[in-house]
Each structure stands twice: as structure tokens, then as C-alpha cells.
Amino acid sequence: MTEIKRKGARSTKDIPTDILVQLNRGEIETANLVEWLAVDQRLLLENLLVEHQRADYLKPILFKIDQLKKQTVNTINEAIGTGLFEQAIQNNDKEFLAIISKHSADLVRCWATYTIGRNEKLNITEMLKQIQSFSADKHFGVREINWLAVRAKIAQNLTKSIDILSAWTSNQNENIRRFTTEATRPRGVWCEHIEELKQTPELALSILEPLKSDTSKYVQDSVGNWLNDASKTQPEFVQKLCQCWEKGSGTKETKYIIKKALRTINKE
Template identity: 25%
Template sequence: MMDTQKINDLNHGLCESGTLTDILLIDFKILISSLEVFDTSALQALSPLAQVGIVKRMQMAADIFVDKTSPATVQALADHRSDTVRGIAAFATARLTSTDDVPTLLSAIKPFADDTHFGVREWAWLAVRDKLMASLGDSLIALVP
């Protein structure tokens, strides 16, 4: 069982997760609140996050950032010490890169795909997979050397 200090640190974005179990234990409302980028009314949009699976939770959190903050805020999250916050930034970046141009999408997501943390690399793939599959021919051309 994980100690309460580790859970507290994960919830407040003070450390990276070590396992998928760590990621699943994070209370997104606490984590996102600790970033201090939203007012109280915007924080109410976080309540449904606890009721959905982890991939949907990441997508919904990213949507909240895109809808209620600026692209500069999303960009700042890309360097956060929390891998979960960087993962949310990957989803937000994919959403902000609303283009059918696959090379542009891949270029935007590359910093996340190159992240040192396994979780961020996985979030990067999950953030772009639907867009890549929607343009499968272009995706294959861009991805195959």
C-alpha cells in the first residue's frame, strides 16, 4: 500500500508517478486545483472527472484547459514536474492542433512522445491516435521512413 505522503505529493503534482497504479490514485480535482490557473467556478467543471476512466479523464481535463485557459498556459504545463500534468498538456496540445496536416500534428506532439516518463509517452500516442487514424494514408506516409 502506498504511503499517504506519496499520494499527497502525486495529488499536488510534486512528483512523478512510478506506476499505472500511482496514476490511477491521483485525485484530478486536487491536482488541477493545485496548479492555480482556474477560478472557483471553473473548478466546478472538474467534478465529473472522478466518474470516468483514465483516458477519458485525461481528455476531459485537457478540454477544460483548452476551453478555460490560454494556449500559453497549456504550453507551460508541458514542462511541469508531474507526468500527469504533462500528459494533460499532450491531450490539450493535440486538441489545439486542429489541423488535418499530419506532419504538423506529429511535430506538435513530439516533445511529449520524447518525454522521459513512460506515462507521458503513452498519453502522447493516445492524444493523437484518433486524428492519425482519421487520416491513415497521410499518417502512414509521415510515420514510415
């Protein structure tokens, strides 16, 4: 039986009560950003832990949330994911890590990405290998959180990360290709900047070049945003690269990326 794709409500108040109940139980995925923001992550966590007989994990994770200086969807998401990883490690609970990694609820899979990103035993090669399947997730929320979960480790191991991610640019899955630029954006969104790429964006050319004519608009937007980030600190690099691309690749895809890349420069 084919699953019917829901459109989702346009505002929180319009989410049907039965849908919100199912979301908070982890029985269905969120259909859009409105639903994603409306989920009560504490309640979802409690329901998840009770269902899988791990209720004793709840109190220390809720304490971690309460200690947050700023409670947002993303900070709570990170606190829960980190807390679940800590509890699983303390209890040698690999089974539970596997459960949340394959869970039907997108927010639970979001938490699972932090069990990879916070695992200090993984080197950057192992971490990126494990996170790749999440970068291909069908749900937008998981795809956004998954690069956030490993970005700090990427920044700490930039040369090796770029070397690995460069190979991903030829992957058939557009979501995996998009991860390569989104995870390394110099300025990024909701995250710390990568100073090395702000000052020397040419370090990422092995990622950018293969994507300059990518057929996916999803990827094109990310490449354009990457270069727009770089233009705020190294405008000459971005201008010269765009000029080179314009001469060497006259495709509509490249032209679209260039327009997006130069939007800040062209405003000045």
C-alpha cells in the same frame, strides 16, 4: 544531485501519505501504475490552477468531468486536457500551455498532450511534429496518453500519417519508434479501432518493415501486438508477412516479433 528513482508501492493502501500528498500537488512523478491510478486528478488540477493563478479555469473543467457518462482515469484525463485547452484558447493563454507541457508532474504532461490532439487548427503534419517530444517522454504514462490524444486525427488522415510516421522508424529514440506502431495499431487498447487498417493492414508496411528486427524489446512488443491485431481480421496477410520475415531476417528479434504476432492464429 542525481534524483533517486522510487520503486513505488505495490498497492494503493501502501502508498505513504506524504508521497500521495506530493503526487496530488504535482511535486513529483508517479513511480508506477499503482501511483498513477491513485492520483486524485481533480485535486491535482485544483492545486495546479491555484499555484499558477488560474483558479477561474477550475469550475468549467470540473463540470466537464461531471458530464462524463463513464468516469475512468483515461476519460477524466481527456476531459481535463480538453478543458485546459479550451480555457487557454478562450483566454489567449499560451503561457499556461507552455507551463503544463514542461511540468514536472507526469499527469499534467498527459493533460498537455490533449491540448495538441484537440487543436483543430493544426493539420496532421503540425500535430505529429508537436506530439513527437511527448512520444519520447521519460514517463510511461505520458507515452501512453500521447498516442491516444492524437489517434483519431491519425485515423482521419491515415495515408499522410503513415508517410510521416514511416520516417520516425529510424529515430534513435526507441520511444519515438514505438509510437509509430502503437498509435496505428488496428485494434488498439482503450480506443476506437482503425477499420481501414483492420481490413488493409498492408497500408502500414512502410512502418512495420523497418522495425522487423528492432533491437528494442519495447518496440518489438508493439510490432508483435500490431500484427496480432491484424491477424484477427486478415490472418493470411500476417502469416505471409511473417513467413517472408522469417526467410529474410533470421535474427532473434524478428523471431520474437513473429511469435508474438502469430499468438492468436496459433491458438486456433
